[in-house]
Amino acid sequence: MKIMKYIVVLGDGMADEPIASLEGKTPLEYAKTPMMDALAAQSEIGLLHTIPEGMKPGSDTANLSVMGYDPEIYYSGRSPLEALSIGVPMKDTDxxxxxxxxxxxxxxxxxxxxxxxxxxxxxxxxxxxxxxxxxxxxxxxxxxxxxxxxxxxxxxxxxxxxxxxxxxxxxxxxxxxxxxxxxxxxxxxxxxxxxxxxxxxxxxxxxxxxxxxxxxxxxxxxxxTKPALTSFEETFHKKGVMISAVDLLKGIAVGAGMKNIAVEGANGGLHTNYRGKAQAAVDAVLKDGYDFAYIHVEAPDEMGHQGSAERKIQAVEYLDEQVIKPVYEQMTASGEEFRLLVLPDHPTPIRVRTHTADPVPYLLYDSTKLQEHSWKYNEREAKASGNYIAQGHKMMPYLLGME
Known part of the structure; x- marks a missing residue:
């Protein structure tokens, strides 16, 4: 019996707003993303609200949400999660x-x-x-x-x-x-x-x-203050790995008892080692006995903070060509059954150069349940699909077939 494998590809801050200079399109909509669009035509797409009402939109709350941890319960501040990553010994009073x-x-x-x-x-x-x-x-x-x-x-x-x-x-x-x-x-x-x-x-x-x-x-x-996450494996019954250059994501993984995989040349910038991250995820689930891999790519968010639509488009195209495509091709060639979730954690619009709490577009591909649509993957078509998940932390059990 084949065991389903699960991979999340998260483009941090990838969602945006329509920009006049991009023909009224968002960077995600304007970018050339043949792999994401091909997957969208066979997948479920929709909108996911990752930020609970009244909480600040950040990569901390949003990634906790995508990872299946309700930020209203588990969030104790951003920096403590990063402290976990770099091995800082925190006392309860720190x-x-x-x-x-x-x-x-x-x-x-x-x-x-x-x-x-x-x-x-x-x-x-x-x-x-x-x-x-x-x-x-x-x-x-x-x-x-x-x-x-x-x-x-x-x-x-x-x-x-x-x-x-x-x-x-x-x-x-x-x-x-x-x-x-x-x-x-x-x-x-x-x-x-x-x-x-x-x-x-x-x-x-x-x-x-x-x-x-x-x-x-x-x-x-x-x-x-010192965070207290429950074990990912105990909560979701999957052995998982985190692949990120960012201490925040590594800290979430430490708190959740997941393995962090370091990729040489992964630096959180526009010119990171995209292909190395993709390969690390594939190897983890196909060779090393893991069920779940979370690939976090920081570049779209950083380009949003810089206010550069051109570089944000470039980051999205790198993600499509150098992460999503090799993951899809290698997983398909392996013959293993797999689900692939592609999404941002939050928008980082060029207009404001910081995070917003708007819902983000998701793409959920299941190799055992291919669908037929004319969808492409972007904010506009995700909204038009009518699919909407109001609480971000419910996406993980949905991805894993628990809901």
Missing amino acids: VALRCNLVTLSEEGSYSEKIMIDHSSGEISTEDAAVLLQAVQRELERDGYHFYVGTSYRHCLIWENGRVVPLAQPHDILTQCIGEYLPQDAVLREMQERSYEILAEHPINRERRRQGKNPANSCWFWGAG
């Missing part, structure tokens, strides 16, 4: 905060500066680690500890801390940071001091010389 290395404008006092870039031009982990070590030497003190993550994404643990409101840097791009600075005096002072430490660091002088954005300040956000 609060974890994301520490972005951001680019601020260089004129005026700290509170007068503008948020230029939430990712410092997607700075490399190697350069970021050196900069964070400089911050650690100057700012670390009793009760506050910095940990190196990936690229611009790092972690601050605040012992016996408080979950305080903090602005997401990608929400305030091009805005003056003054009204968004932490109200907590220690966090605010550390952010201000980080600028003094980093602005003229040799790495940032070299980045300016090369025309790159300097990583000239820390920015704290995403505060939360």
